[in-house]
Amino acid sequence: MTTTNTHDPSSFDRIRDAVIGQSNSRRALLLMAPLIAFELLVFVIPFFILLRISVASGSADLPYESGTWSLDAYSSVIENILSFDLFWSILVYSFVLGGAVTIVTVGIALFYAYAIWRSNGLVKSLLLFSVILPLLTTLVIRTYAFTPLLSPTGTVNDILLSLNLVSEPIQFVPGIVGAGIGQLYIVLPYAVLAIYSVMATIDWDIVEAARDLGASRPRSVVEVVVPQVMPGVIVATVISFAWSVGSYAAPGLLSENLTFAIYIETLLLTDQRYPVAAAFSVIMLVLMLISTGVLFAILNRFGGDFDLA
Amino acid sequence: MTSTLHRETVENRVFRASYLALLVFMLLPLFVVVVTSFSQAGRLAFPPESYSLAWYGEFFESTRWLRAFTNSILIGVGTALLASFLGVTGAFGQELDTDDSLGAILQPLVLIPLLIPPVVLGITLLMYFSEVGLRGSYASIILAHTLWATPLVYFVMRSVFSRFDWQQLDAAHDLGAGPVRSFVHVVLPNVKHGILVGALLAFIISLQEFVMALFLSTPSTTTIPVLAWTQIRQALDPMVSVVSTFLILISLGAIVIAAIATNLEWLSKQLS
Numbered sequence: 001m002t003t004t005n006t007h008d009p010s011s012f013d014r015i016r017d018a019v020i021g022q023s024n025s026r027r028a029l030l031l032m033a034p035l036i037a038f039e040l041l042v043f044v045i046p047f048f049i050l051l052r053i054s055v056a057s058g059s060a061d062l063p064y065e066s067g068t069w070s071l072d073a074y075s076s077v078i079e080n081i082l083s084f085d086l087f088w089s090i091l092v093y094s095f096v097l098g099g100a101v102t103i104v105t106v107g108i109a110l111f112y113a114y115a116i117w118r119s120n121g122l123v124k125s126l127l128l129f130s131v132i133l134p135l136l137t138t139l140v141i142r143t144y145a146f147t148p149l150l151s152p153t154g155t156v157n158d159i160l161l162s163l164n165l166v167s168e169p170i171q172f173v174p175g176i177v178g179a180g181i182g183q184l185y186i187v188l189p190y191a192v193l194a195i196y197s198v199m200a201t202i203d204w205d206i207v208e209a210a211r212d213l214g215a216s217r218p219r220s221v222v223e224v225v226v227p228q229v230m231p232g233v234i235v236a237t238v239i240s241f242a243w244s245v246g247s248y249a250a251p252g253l254l255s256e257n258l259t260f261a262i263y264i265e266t267l268l269l270t271d272q273r274y275p276v277a278a279a280f281s282v283i284m285l286v287l288m289l290i291s292t293g294v295l296f297a298i299l300n301r302f303g304g305d306f307d308l309a
Numbered sequence: 310m311t312s313t314l315h316r317e318t319v320e321n322r323v324f325r326a327s328y329l330a331l332l333v334f335m336l337l338p339l340f341v342v343v344v345t346s347f348s349q350a351g352r353l354a355f356p357p358e359s360y361s362l363a364w365y366g367e368f369f370e371s372t373r374w375l376r377a378f379t380n381s382i383l384i385g386v387g388t389a390l391l392a393s394f395l396g397v398t399g400a401f402g403q404e405l406d407t408d409d410s411l412g413a414i415l416q417p418l419v420l421i422p423l424l425i426p427p428v429v430l431g432i433t434l435l436m437y438f439s440e441v442g443l444r445g446s447y448a449s450i451i452l453a454h455t456l457w458a459t460p461l462v463y464f465v466m467r468s469v470f471s472r473f474d475w476q477q478l479d480a481a482h483d484l485g486a487g488p489v490r491s492f493v494h495v496v497l498p499n500v501k502h503g504i505l506v507g508a509l510l511a512f513i514i515s516l517q518e519f520v521m522a523l524f525l526s527t528p529s530t531t532t533i534p535v536l537a538w539t540q541i542r543q544a545l546d547p548m549v550s551v552v553s554t555f556l557i558l559i560s561l562g563a564i565v566i567a568a569i570a571t572n573l574e575w576l577s578k579q580l581s
Contacts, residue, residue: 027488031402032411035395035459039418042452046437053436108331115328127328128577129564130335136560137339138517138534141553144541145338148345148355155341155355185338197578217320238424246426248520253541261428265524268432278436281429288426 054278063274073275077283087280094260094284095291097176098245101183105240106233108184109191113229114221116192117199131196135189139249143182146254150178174256182250187243191236198232199225234299238292245288260284339557346550353545364547374552377536380447381516384532387451388458388515393508395455396462401496404470419463422456430456431524438525445527453521458511465510468578469503502570509563516559 057070080087116127134142149155152169160166172178202225210220226233248261260280267277341355346364348357368374399419403412422430430453438449473496481491519534526535533556537549567576 025406028402028404028406029411031398031405032415033402035399035402035419035463036411036415038395038455038459039415042434042456043418043422046433049437049440050433112328112331115324115331119328127332130332132564132577133339133557133560134335136513136517136564137553137557138537139519140534140537140541141342141549141556142338144537144549144553145341147541147545148353149338149341153354185334188335193577200578217317242424242426246428248426248428249538261426261520264428264432268435269524274436277432281432285425285429 050278051282053274054282056275058273058275063272070275073279074283077276077279081283090258090260090263091284091287093257094245094247095287097180097183097247097251097259098241101180101187101244101247102237102240104180105184105187105191105244106236109188109195109236110226110229110233112188112192113196113199113232114225116196117202131189131192134185135193139186142185143250143253146178146182146185147173150181150254173254176255176257178254179247179251179257182254183244183247186247186250187240190239190243194235194239195229195232198229202228230299234296237295237299241292241295242288246284342550342553343557345547346554348547348550351546353547353550357547364551367548368551371548374533374536374548377531377533378555380526380530381532381534384447384450384454384522384530385512385515387447388454389508389512391451391455392458392462392511393504395459396466396507396511397504399459400463400466400470401492403467404475419460423460427457427518427520428524431521434521435524444525445530447530449525450522450530450532451515453525454515454518455511457518457521458514461510461514462507465503465507466500469500473499505570506567506576509567513560513563516556 053064054073055069055071056064056066057068057072059065077087081091082088112127112131116124116131119127147154150172151157152171152173154173156172157166157169161169172181207220207224210224211217215223246261247259248265251257251259252262264277264281267273267280345353345355345357347360347362348354349359349361349363350357399415403415406412434449434453434456435444438444438446443449443452477495477499478491481495486494516532517534518532519538522532522535523538526532533552537552541549564576
């Protein structure tokens with residue numbers, strides 16, 4: 001430090017920058033190392049083991065035969081799917097439930113995020129609170145609460161019957177309607193927050209401008225707000241879709257149909273057929289990845305078109 | 310003009326009625342759970358026919374539930390500590406990093422586990438932990454929960470660090486403080502609220518996580534949500550409502566603490 005004066009300042013600065021820069025990036029590496037090691041050990045390597053087990057052959061008394069290579073698990077799953085058998089119906093049910101829940105969720109989430117954005121004071125806090133509290137409550141409770149509400153002897157049917165709107169109870173639970181409502185309730189908070197966090201950055205004045213130029217209020221929202229929140233909508237769609245296709249708790253408790261997640265549990269824990277469970281997981285992940293990619297492309301284009309208009 | 314005004318009032322009313330209906334939809338299930346926990350009968354019905362604290366008494370006498378409660382707290386604290394350590398060091402390291410090559414891989418790598426269905430993660434980790442001999446341990450559940458909690462802590466910390474004035478750290482270095490001392494005295498006081506919120510979120514996520522715990526827990530390491538799940542599949546009695554009420558209260562407490570440390574609006578942005 002005291003020798004600074006005797007050196008040419010520019011070259012000293014360069015050396016100092018280089019030294020600090022290097023020690024900084026080494027320190028940065030050191031700081032990031034635990035997180036990287038963790039992700040490798042608890043996420044990347046386990047996935048390679050899943051892939052490895054999916055290409056091992058099954059065994060009569062063990063979950064799988066280690067050290068063997070075979071594509072039996074894949075061929076049995078794919079054959080089953082192509083002959084429209086059990087795996088096919090599970091696959092279709094999972095995707096139909098996931099797709100329907102995603103569409104309804106994103107629609108409601110857009111509206112609710114808009115309501116939060118436009119409100120203020122106590123109402124705004126209450127609306128935000130109503131999103132955060134369910135988000136931080138376990139799925140089990142979130143789905144369980146719908147049983148006394150939606151069952152044939154439940155609260156909703158009691159109200160409908162006493163109002164003479166229906167002559168006999170509607171069976172929401174067990175059924176796909178119950179499973180859909182339960183799953184909607186699980187993913188809605190995430191979707192609302194994903195859209196709201198983008199919406200909060202929009203300048204309200206541009207909506208005012210659209211209205212001054214003669215756009216009706218619903219139209220100004222659809223044509224000005226929606227395109228701007230597309231990044232949030234995309235995140236909400238991807239999250240809702242991935243979690244709803246892979247849903248376990250809501251269909252498990254509120255319906256009697258098998259989703260892929262429920263069936264995988266049976267394959268793994270009851271039937272002990274590890275390679276088949278692994279292969280089915282890999283196939284479902286690939287299908288989900290492809291459909292998410294397609295959704296992403298569609299939404300991106302949709303957002304882009306609106307920007308040009 | 311009057312017709313426009315009339316239409317606007319109708320629109321306003323419809324708009325308000327719709328979001329209030331949604332507000333009810335969001336809070337009703339939790340309300341149902343809390344109310345049914347005070348029911349006297351053994352059958353779950355809403356609204357209950359008569360009220361009592363009977364099921365609360367049952368809870369405090371049940372060793373099974375108390376055991377699960379201890380397990381949940383233990384795993385939650387472990388997850389909060391591990392996820393906070395990983396998230397804070399990771400985000401801090403990325404902030405110091407001059408060339409962003411490693412950070413470009415780190416960010417998606419941390420995020421991807423959140424987009425994989427928990428059942429797939431559950432079976433993947435079950436197979437893996439059986440291979441390495443961790444199956445059935447507390448550590449296996451803590452590691453699985455950390456996989457979900459770390460992204461949240463990491464993104465909270467990224468956002469906190471991005472608002473920190475890094476020239477203060479340079480100033481501390483110029484004044485001769487070492488890396489550890491400058492972190493403790495200069496950076497930490499400015500980001501401690503963020504770390505607290507991150508750790509709380511990690512704790513809550515672990516406390517509430519269910520699917521991975523279902524696959525990874527054994528009878529001795531069962532957590533509250535897993536025990537609740539097995540219970541409701543056997544019989545629908547108000548015991549699960551009692552337990553759920555406790556879990557809702559804990560989440561409520563965490564939200565209040567987090568909201569005091571920061572504010573609700575900021576918190577909701579971090580959660581997305």
